Amino acid sequence: MYAISHAASALLIKRRFPSVPLWPLLVSVQAVELLWCALVWAGVEHVSSHDHHVSLDFLPYSHSLGSGLLLAVVAAALLRLAVGSFRTARGASRTSESAGADSGGNARGASRGARAPETRLGQPGSAQPSGPGTKFRPAVLVWRVPPRTQLGVAVGLGVFSHIVLDIVQHQPDIQLLPLPFGPRMGLRLMDAPMLNLAVEMAFGALCWYVYRGSGRMLVGIVLFNLANLPAMLQLPAVVDPIVARPALLPALILAQIVVTWVFVASCARSPQGTLLAREARASHGAASD
Numbered sequence: 550m551y552a553i554s555h556a557a558s559a560l561l562i563k564r565r566f567p568s569v570p571l572w573p574l575l576v577s578v579q580a581v582e583l584l585w586c587a588l589v590w591a592g593v594e595h596v597s598s599h600d601h602h603v604s605l606d607f608l609p610y611s612h613s614l615g616s617g618l619l620l621a622v623v624a625a626a627l628l629r630l631a632v633g634s635f636r637t638a639r640g641a642s643r644t645s646e647s648a649g650a651d652s653g654g655n656a657r658g659a660s661r662g663a664r665a666p667e668t669r670l671g672q673p674g675s676a677q678p679s680g681p682g683t684k685f686r687p688a689v690l691v692w693r694v695p696p697r698t699q700l701g702v703a704v705g706l707g708v709f710s711h712i713v714l715d716i717v718q719h720q721p722d723i724q725l726l727p728l729p730f731g732p733r734m735g736l737r738l739m740d741a742p743m744l745n746l747a748v749e750m751a752f753g754a755l756c757w758y759v760y761r762g763s764g765r766m767l768v769g770i771v772l773f774n775l776a777n778l779p780a781m782l783q784l785p786a787v788v789d790p791i792v793a794r795p796a797l798l799p800a801l802i803l804a805q806i807v808v809t810w811v812f813v814a815s816c817a818r819s820p821q822g823t824l825l826a827r828e829a830r831a832s833h834g835a836a837s838d
């Protein structure tokens with residue numbers, strides 16, 4: 550899918566894991582595409598052109614179900630280790646601070662240090678079990694992910710989501726495994742440009758709705774999708790320069806990735822812009838009442 554749709558998918562993951570910062574999620578949903586840009590420039594993967602059409606005909610290492618899954622698992626495992634090490638180091642430093650406070654007769658400091666790890670468990674996104682009277686929520690939303698694993702799981706989902714979305718949109722050019730042969734997948738949405746536009750627009754709106762983003766975010770998502778229409782239609786003004794210089798394609802896609810990252814991040818940061826922010830303020834107000 551186009552860059553704005555991948556960037557919007559980070560909002561879905563953010564909604565499920567509110568305690569995970571947005572930027573790692575924005576990077577994760579485009580990790581596969583960044584790898585593709587590097588491999589095309591390195592001459593390992595390539596695009597081809599014929600009859601004023603550009604095809605992504607060889608991308609088995611960056612875009613395969615197997616490599617997407619592997620990249621997601623490796624990213625999740627590394628981040629799980631990194632978060633675990635960070636928390637252990639921070640816990641050790643707090644324990645030594647508390648011990649120092651104890652020896653100086655400051656009992657309050659010691660009890661604060663000992664309580665800190667437990668208060669983390671109550672953060673948003675730790676998926677508290679639902680009690681009587683709570684609304685029904687699908688299993689994926691109440692699936693409890695331990696706090697120190699949330700960053701890894703969220704980023705892993707982001708990485709793998711790229712392959713899933715691309716399978717819907719691409720021609721059958723996504724390999725099952727990262728090999729130059731074998732079964733290929735692709736539902737050919739890109740072969741029907743107007744349907745492609747409608748589906749990506751609806752997907753962006755769904756991400757916006759689930760995230761409960763601002764009006765500015767929705768307008769931006771719609772405009773970014775409309776700006777993709779000439780590329781979806783493979784108009785000569787868009788395709789011919791790429792046919793002449795294929796290395797231009799990853800450069801254009803990289804530029805789109807960066808612009809959509811900045812757009813989504815800036816809208817999400819808007820203080821009045823999101824219901825997430827309003828909910829956070831409301832819960833803070835309720836807690837202080």
Ligand SMILES: [Zn+2]
Nearest residue numbers: 550581582715
């Ligand atoms: Zn892709």
